[in-house]
Amino acid sequence: MSVETLFALTACALVGIGLYGLIAQPHPLRKLIAFNVMGSGVFVLFGALAKRGAAAGLAADPVPQALLITAIVVAFAATAVTVALMLRLIESADSASLAEPPAKD
């Protein structure tokens, strides 16, 4: 099996692991970390496809690789916004729970 296929299959598992954590972990910070793991799986899969596209003397297709750099930076920005939102939620609600608050009658 070629290296890129092996990494592509690993990436599929990473997406699954992240998705599980996103659902099963109750704390929003843990969900955010799990979401980042899931995102990195998508990136590795895309990077493996870029490696498959090696041609014309280049070791990999530069177009998806350039998009990956963009993606990593944007993922960081989105994570920063989420962290700020989460800290604000805790400050105003005094709880990190994402569960429905008990209904007030």
Added chain:
Amino acid sequence: MITTIAVGVLVLLLLWLALWTVLARDAFLAVAGFVIYGLLLALVWVRLAGIDVALTEAAIGGGLTGALLLGAVGRLRRTEAETAAEDVGTATRALAAVLALGVTAALVLAVLMLPEPVPTLAPLVVPNMPATGVGNPITGVLLAFRALDTLLEAIVLVIALIGVWSFAGDRAWGGRPGPRYQAEPDGILAYLARVLPPLGIVIGIYLFWAGADHPGGKFQAATILAAMWMLVQMAGLGDAPRTDHRGLRAGIVVGPLAFIAVGALGLWKAGSFLGYPEGWAKPLILVIEIALLPTLVLVLALLMNGPPSRGGAR
């Protein structure tokens, strides 16, 4: 043979760390796992012939994101026990596992049925590189062939920063973000914050300049410069800037504005938005890169700082 074993070990470590990160007992352990995971991912990128991506991943994916999450862990400590009691239940966990396995299985099927011959844009990039005047194909893609993506990315970063700032309380608006860090003036942190920044600035500018022809570029350079600034702040040697400072705000928007101006020039001179007139590609790319650098450094560092929290509304 040895590389095969190395790749196998790398894959196993990566999967184990991903599981660790998702399942760890508390959030601190999860973040610690995530940082190491980010560094290992950088090795994966090297193996996948993406040195530029590897540099970005190590600097931003592992480094900056890790530091951001560690900061959040510290402030969220006391809420952890509360949500730990909030177990999602065995049924939900089982469903989540089934869903995760299903998604993984679907992706594996897709990987095993990838089309042959492999679709690739490399043969289109290579013959057109001389027209851009840069030697690194990734820089060529980022700033010539797919410049629109990079422009939108710069705008997204500025919007993200506005988003973070908008979480400030009314009284803190325009003030300084984060706490005023205090550190032992003769301690190791203050020492490093004096010794490392000069080196970091040289390395950052080298990566920025080398990015035209070699792996590197403005994102990696900006991350290193932003990290140096954070180090100075954390050692208590400098404070975070006031977010209503006009010079700061000008530095934040100069990148996207210069980018749009060059794009409009292309509309006028080369007949398409972001088109470069014959022979002018390299100087215009340089103008965009130099204008983007302050934007990227400021936005990355200020995203780490978080929303303004003190000394607002003068």
